[in-house]
Amino acid sequence: MSKTNLIILICVAASLFLWLAENPDVIMSQLAFSAENLLNGRAWTLVTALFLHADPAHLLGNMMFLFVFGNTLEKELGAGRTLAAFFTGGVLSFLLGVFFYPPETFLIGASAAIFTLASFAMLVKPLKFSLLFFMPIGLVALIYFIYN
Numbered sequence: 001m002s003k004t005n006l007i008i009l010i011c012v013a014a015s016l017f018l019w020l021a022e023n024p025d026v027i028m029s030q031l032a033f034s035a036e037n038l039l040n041g042r043a044w045t046l047v048t049a050l051f052l053h054a055d056p057a058h059l060l061g062n063m064m065f066l067f068v069f070g071n072t073l074e075k076e077l078g079a080g081r082t083l084a085a086f087f088t089g090g091v092l093s094f095l096l097g098v099f100f101y102p103p104e105t106f107l108i109g110a111s112a113a114i115f116t117l118a119s120f121a122m123l124v125k126p127l128k129f130s131l132l133f134f135m136p137i138g139l140v141a142l143i144y145f146i147y148n
Helices: 003-020 024-031 035-039 045-051 056-077 079-097 111-124 137-147
Strands: none
Touching: 003 024, 003 045, 003 056, 003 079, 024 045, 035 045, 045 079, 056 079, 056 111, 056 137, 079 111, 111 137
16 A cells, blocks of 8 residues: 555544544544644644544545545655655645634644645646546646645
């Protein structure tokens, strides 16, 4: 199994865990990123928040694009570089978010991490054809940029 597909499974499992929880606020307070959480020593939320999604539409949209961009890059650049791009883009987006959101605002999702992968895929394999979207990866990336 590719590392990208493993991330997809973790995102689905973590999101279901959040949605089906008896008290989702407790999970958000421990796993979602916020400046407040970071200042309170919950640095792990920089990573765990990447796997949580607000609702099924958010999850499905992100996972479709992650599947295309992540697997394309894994085949071209390897799993290590693909994961490095994913986590670097995601973590940096949360850190930059502290300048735009109140400290108690929770940030979740992998959109920025996937945006990073889309950018790399657009540069590395823009003409590779996506069977999921029936168009070149470069065009899929443009659609993702507009979608977000």
